[in-house]
Amino acid sequence: MQSQDVAPRPAPASGSASDPVVDVEQAEAALVEHYPRLVRLAYLVLPPGLGRNRRVLTAHALTQRALPRGRTATPVIPAQSDGREGDPGYAFVRLQVVRTALEAGLPLRRKAWPKRSQLPPLLPQVWGLRLFPRSGGADELALDQRLSALTGPARAAYVLRGLEKLPDSDVRGLLTAAGVADADAALEEADSAQAEYALLDSPEFDPCSLQARPTDLMRRRQHMKAALAAAAAVAVCGALLGMPGDGWGPDGAAAPSYAQNPSARAALDPALLLKVPAAAWESSARTDFSVWPARGDLTGDSALLRRALAVWARPGETVQVSATPGTPSGGPSGPPQLLYAGTVDNARVVILYDGLRIVRYAEPRDSTKGAALDFARVDGADRADADAVVLGRADGNVRYLTAPWVTKAADRDLLKPGSAATDLALTEGTTAPMAGPAQSGPCTSWNALQLTDASGTRLLTDLGELVPARLTTGRPGSVKDASGVGALRAWAPYACSLGAMRSAGVRSVNAWAYATQPLPDASGTADWVCTRAETWQGGGERVLAQFHTPGGSYGAVAAKAENVPACGAKDPQVLAGVLWKSGAGTWYLLAAGSRGTSSINASGGVRATADGHLLAAKAKQGVQAELKGTLEDGRAVSGLR
Incomplete structure (x- = not known):
């Protein structure tokens, strides 16, 4: 049985004469423009106990029924995203979505007629299919479980904070307008859930991007x-x-x-x-x-x-x-x-x-x-991609099924390139369990699977999916497996950044040292490395530009991007910058482009120009700059952000 999420709703107060007046056309324009966001809002507020298929259809139904019947006055609770500030049409529709989503979580009463939102929606309906959003990773699953443990008002407060970026005062006002008897208690309960608001934008909670199963x-x-x-x-x-x-x-x-x-x-x-x-x-x-x-x-x-x-x-x-x-x-x-x-x-x-x-x-x-x-x-x-499949994970360990051509398996810590790999027993292609990469907490090790066959040795890493990702090094278009001493040392400072590539359908990850840069104030030489994750679907590639100073244990992510050709075989050019503080206490903007960059220009918080593929200019702490580069063939290249 579902617990009672919302106190009985009092009759909504009518808008005052000073409140903005919303008509059907204005509300419809806001609904159409922001429909995916409103449906996501409804989906997140609805009780998870409905099941994902009914939850999807109910979220769409509640959003589509949020239009007013005529002209109505409504208090404006401003949104915090571009294009919605002060829009009374959006404020009205959002209020209706939250109100009806909360009503849908109320238990049915024997002596009262059910509200329309408490019943399965008549429309929309999809015959012959069950629909549900794409599955996310372990973080999204954990967040969904935490949200399901909250009451409806607390869940709404959490979502309005994280998805709508509303301050607590506006959340309190919206919940009160939606019929919540104790908005302060809802906000206090929402505080008990870890504030992982970025995950609310995950495909796991997108009822407009769906998978279908036949009924x-x-x-x-x-x-x-x-x-x-x-x-x-x-x-x-x-x-x-x-x-x-x-x-x-x-x-x-x-x-x-x-x-x-x-x-x-x-x-x-x-x-x-x-x-x-x-x-x-x-x-x-x-x-x-x-x-x-x-x-x-x-x-x-x-x-x-x-x-x-x-x-x-x-x-x-x-x-x-x-x-x-x-x-x-x-x-x-x-x-x-x-x-x-x-x-x-x-x-x-x-x-x-x-x-x-x-x-x-x-x-x-x-x-x-x-x-x-x-x-x-x-x-x-191909042969390199079909080396292993994850058999199972238990207690932080991973067990693999390897290809029939694999002759030897070992466990190697990428953060310790000078240490020998630990042999893993192979029984009919099944490996002994090995520790998987850390899912949370400090990154003190990153265990990778090392496989050997007649053609050589390869490194694979578990990124939370069935097929481990292959690790390579070298310039795009001429990469090689990360198995030699030099390749292992090249990967060591950047292994922990692999955590940003989990659950993305990654086929391989390449680390390419595209530049070295002398540091100001006689601070040594820094390395610039680009790590690019190629996916099985041929899209959604993730690119990280990382900066590693002498003596540092880890590389720092200077810039990142998705779905860009930079640092790939089709366009190996890359440009990135970082604010860096020297030992003398001076701040600098450092930037580096790949081979073939003839000049770099910085604008915005720092204005500087340099010939060649390196730039170093004094800056102030916290400033932001935009980088533009020119290649030797005259083409322009933008800095990764």
């Missing part, structure tokens, strides 16, 4: 044919449930299904799973996941494989589903390839491959409840 299409037809079709459905279900062994009734954590065409049945039949012979990779022209043999102690467990396939095709409401960005999460189009089925620590794990995706199904060792389904896009993988 039962046959059931929709049955509703149109009334009793006759219902009787047929009962007969069909009874026959299917009565089939021995390979019947197509509900499977563990899978949602029920009644529609089974021949191709769907073939894709979900464990007997048709593709199992590659153990030595196939040795003679194959391809060296990727398609030549991995089936391994594990449960490859013959038809019941487990059948459950894994059924959950993949139609995950139930209790299944935890995650997918890397850009990865479709629908069912298989045909019989997939089995890579692994076995016991990993306290779970039964099945790993499948369909040519586009790696899919991992995991369930507790002694139950089918609490199942998890993870997707990772791996199309276009």
Whole structure:
């Protein structure tokens, strides 16, 4: 049962004569312009107990019903984002969204008619699909759990602070206008949740960017044919449930299904799973996941494989589903390839491959409840990309399944390039558990997986996804694996910055030392390094320009960007700057461009120009400057910010 989130709402006070008057056209303009933000606001305030599909549809319904019926006066609670300050239309619509979202969390009463917002929305409706936002990372999941523990008013206060950037006085006024009896108590309760407001902009909480899962299409037809079709459905279900062994009734954590065409049945039949012979990779022209043999102690467990396939095709409401960005999460189009089925620590794990995706199904060792389904896009993988897959994580440790061509595995701390790697036992391609990179707290180590085969040695790092990311060094277009002594030393100061690239569908990360710069006041020489994460989807690349002074343990992030060609094979040029304080106490603006930069110009808080690819100019603490560079071929390049 849901707890009561909001005290009974008093009748809203009518606007005063001095309040701005809002008409339908003005409110509609604000709603259309800021619709994604308003829907996100409603989604976050709604009680998580509704379930993600109903929560999405309810958020859209409440937002679309927020228009006034005519002209109305409303107190303006200003927004803090560009384009919305003092807009009474936006203020009115936002107030309506918050009010109805809070009402939706009220329990139904026996002696009172339910409010419209407490009932499932009539519109919008999506027939034949379940919709929910894209899955985020561990941080988003933890925040969602903390928000679910708050009452509705406290959840609204947290979201208005973080998403709308409203001061507490305005939050208090808005909650009071929305019918909250004790706004001060709501603000105090919101203080108990960690203020990770940046996560509210995550795709995890975006009900306008959705994933879709099929519902039962046959059931929709049955509703149109009334009793006759219902009787047929009962007969069909009874026959299917009565089939021995390979019947197509509900499977563990899978949602029920009644529609089974021949191709769907073939894709979900464990007997048709593709199992590659153990030595196939040795003679194959391809060296990727398609030549991995089936391994594990449960490859013959038809019941487990059948459950894994059924959950993949139609995950139930209790299944935890995650997918890397850009990865479709629908069912298989045909019989997939089995890579692994076995016991990993306290779970039964099945790993499948369909040519586009790696899919991992995991369930507790002694139950089918609490199942998890993870997707990772791996199309276009080559030998270096198909070296390993994460089997499982437990107690801060990671266990991998390695490619059949891997002959040796080891654990290496990137922060200690001079230390030897620690060998990991390999049992039928499965590694012994190794410590994963730290998820929180100070970065005192960064453990990477070192794999060796006949072609050489490679380093891979766990970034919270199914497929670890490959680490490389060198100028874009001519990178090499980070395995030699020089490459390990090059990565050591920047390993901790890999934490900023978690859960982004990263395929590889390259570290390129693009410049060295003599420091003013005889302070030695600093290194400029660009780290670029390439993704499996071919978009969403993350670029960090980092600055490392002599004697420093870590590089400092000077600038970062996403979805830019800088520091990549298509455009290896990069320019970045940083404010730096010398040992003599003088502040400087330092900037460096990559090879081929003929001049750098700084404007804004610092005005300076330098020929060549390096700039050093005296500055004041806290100033901001804009960098522009000119390349030797005359092209302009902007500084990363």
